[in-house]
Amino acid sequence: MDSINRNQPEENRRDLAGAEAIERIKDIIDDAETGFFITGGGTGDSRGVRPMSVRETDDNGAIWYLGAIDSHTNQELQANPTVKLFFQAGENAGFLELDGHAEVSQDKARIKQLWEPLLKTWFTEGEDDPRIIVIKVTPKSGYYWDNKHGGIVAGAKMAIGAVIGKTLDDSIEGTLTF
Numbered sequence: 001m002d003s004i005n006r007n008q009p010e011e012n013r014r015d016l017a018g019a020e021a022i023e024r025i026k027d028i029i030d031d032a033e034t035g036f037f038i039t040g041g042g043t044g045d046s047r048g049v050r051p052m053s054v055r056e057t058d059d060n061g062a063i064w065y066l067g068a069i070d071s072h073t074n075q076e077l078q079a080n081p082t083v084k085l086f087f088q089a090g091e092n093a094g095f096l097e098l099d100g101h102a103e104v105s106q107d108k109a110r111i112k113q114l115w116e117p118l119l120k121t122w123f124t125e126g127e128d129d130p131r132i133i134v135i136k137v138t139p140k141s142g143y144y145w146d147n148k149h150g151g152i153v154a155g156a157k158m159a160i161g162a163v164i165g166k167t168l169d170d171s172i173e174g175t176l177t178f
Contacts, residue, residue, distance in 0.1 A: 015174040016144075022061040024144055024176065028096045029057045031089035035096075037065070037073070040082035044072045055114040061178055063098075065135040066114055068122070069106070074133055077102050083137055098142035098176070102135055110134045142176035 016024055029035070034053045042048015050073065056064040063085065067073050077083075081103065087096040111134055115127040123129035 012171050013174050014172055015177070017177045021142075021176040021178055022059070024146075025061060025063075025096060025098065025139065025142070026057045028087055028089045028094045028144065028146070029054050029063065031094055032087040032096075035085055035087035038084040038086070039073060039076035039102075040080035040084075041076050042072075043076060046072070048072075048076055061139055063100070063137040063139070064110075064114055065137070066111065066119065066123075067104075067133045067135050068131045069133050070131060073135070074104060077104055077135070085137065085139075093145070093147040093171075095145040096142060097144075098137075098139045100137040100139045102137050105134050105136070106132065107134050139176070139178050141178070143173070144176060145171065145173040147171060 032054075034051055037050055037052040039048040052065050052067070052073075054063055055066055058064065081101050083100050083102045085096075085098040085100065088094060089096075108128075111127055111132050114134065120126055123132050
């Protein structure tokens with residue numbers, strides 16, 4: 001059933017927990033910047049799926065967004081705070097799936113910390129726009145797929161493997177628990 005992984009001569013699975021899991025999500029999200037944010041009880045044409053830019057991933061693993069109080073996202077989170085997040089950091093590596101719990105607030109101090117001037121495109125009154133909400137997602141579990149040594153090494157191993165007819169890739173994957 002999993003012949004590709006069984007044919008690989010190196011270990012390519014590593015489950016991560018705690019600080020290691022947080023470090024992995026920070027690395028991938030920092031590179032991706034934007035991912036799919038999916039609410040548990042999606043409404044509207046998008047069925048609860050939308051791309052959203054991460055404002056911050058903190059040292060505790062919480063993922064912070066800014067949103068609008070009058071959005072489908074906020075309405076859906078009020079009904080069901082369960083979310084699923086997907087990120088892709090690079091063309092061939094840095095994939096992440098997370099299950100989490102969202103909390104919504106209008107904490108003005110946190111809005112100020114997460115604010116950048118480009119956001120005025122959506123919040124025309126600036127950081128004091130009364131429609132801004134802070135969305136904090138606390139990850140509960142997840143899964144990642146990545147490279148152990150970066151894209152150049154992964155590409156070289158794949159090319160060598162193709163030439164010699166042997167499964168050689170630099171992939172690593174595993175569960176994430178927090």
